Amino acid sequence: MKKMMCFLVFFLPGLAVAAGGSVHLDKAPIDLTDKASLQRGAQLFMNYCLGCHSMKYQRYQRSFQDLGISDELGEKYLQFTGEKVSDYITRAMPEEAAAGWFGAAPPDLTLVARVRGEDWIYTYLRSFYVDESRPFGVNNTVFPEVGMPHVLQPLQGTPTRTYEEHMVDGEKVKRYVGIKSDGTGALSPGEYDQAVADIVNFLEYTGEPAKLESHKIGKWVLAFIAVLFVFVYLLKKEYWREVH
Template sequence: MKKLIAILGFVLPSLSMAAGSNYPLDEANYDLTDKASLQRGAQIFMNYCLGCHQNQYQRYSRTFNDLGIPEELGEKHLQFTGEKVTDYITSAMPQEGAGEWFGNPPPDLTLVARVRGADWLYTYLRSFYADDSRPFGVNNKVFPDVGMPHVLEELQGVPRETYEERMVDGEMKEVYVGIKSDGTGTLSPSEYDQAVLDLVNYLVYTGEPSRLEAESIGRWVLIFALVLGIFVYLLKKEYWREVK
């Protein structure tokens, strides 16, 4: 019984994550060493996401320090709710009201990149499209019947499903070819893709702020283990040299 419970504990979360759309995911080529991208991503998060979502396990001070943002600039341009620089990054939206307005309270996004994956986030944020049947007028290819508005529409413009007539099995049919903006956004399609990638880069960072440091330490540990292994092997040969 204990073994069965343990197996279910590993399998069920993966099944829940697998549920939903089979929409193909685009690769998010994020770079945690790109401080400029991380800073832009933090700016987008604070301006467009923090109104509903939170980074409640991440402090402003840690974020500013890791991303190379002077605290005085961070407090002036990235803090909007009167919090102190040592506070956690939380939303001013009351959770009770959020649950009523959106059906469910908007989730905390500190670990969303570790749970969903960077590719999922990158594709999701670029897969909203206009749908008048939905409460907020938009739907999403990756997350069908999504319960949130397209908060980045100001940047992208109104995204619409695009179809083209193509020959399929000997006859002309309208085939879905992707999502295209109407051009009313403040960014071009390539600029919007880069903005989304910056935001994903930031969310990957918040999911594991010490990742680069851990990877650096890990490399040195492997080098140390390799060198130590050589000496241990030579020592073993020396001790057992006369043993036949």
């Protein structure tokens, strides 16, 4: 019941907004064949997300093997909770403490890309903006009244909503045009977008680690079915030749 309540608190408000079609979702540049992007995404996730969010259905070792990372390098640079390389990826923050600080424990992200979609995550991570009325000082255009801090702010800088003034019937009207960083982050706007894309790429991989292999096998299966169809058709013609 507690896990179900956490899901409702964190996910349903965002689903309602997305379902309403009121927020445009940017296309995420996903490429599961880009090992460098997946490795960068894993590094960013472990450094910025794993403190609060877990991936309890994915093992470190499986990720390292699929992403071309040796166990030694993975243990040195991507494991910070003292777990073994064969363990599942769990967060460093105790669940009870997380529930007390955030009102509900942050959700597991193993399957978030399959639940939300990569475009939603990509847009969400680029849609934080300063809002002093919120507990953590930020809000989100994709997920209004979001309950988490902007953990990637050191990379992006301080983001604010920007507006343009237009004359409508002789009066000045402000129109929202997007979110802009103040430039204090470690990355440029383009570099930040790429960093977010890398994280989303990693989350997409984690949601279905065997996706590429499944697609590869699927092509051979379709080819086999096509060849089999020819023989079945010829057999049918031969079997029913005298009848017709």
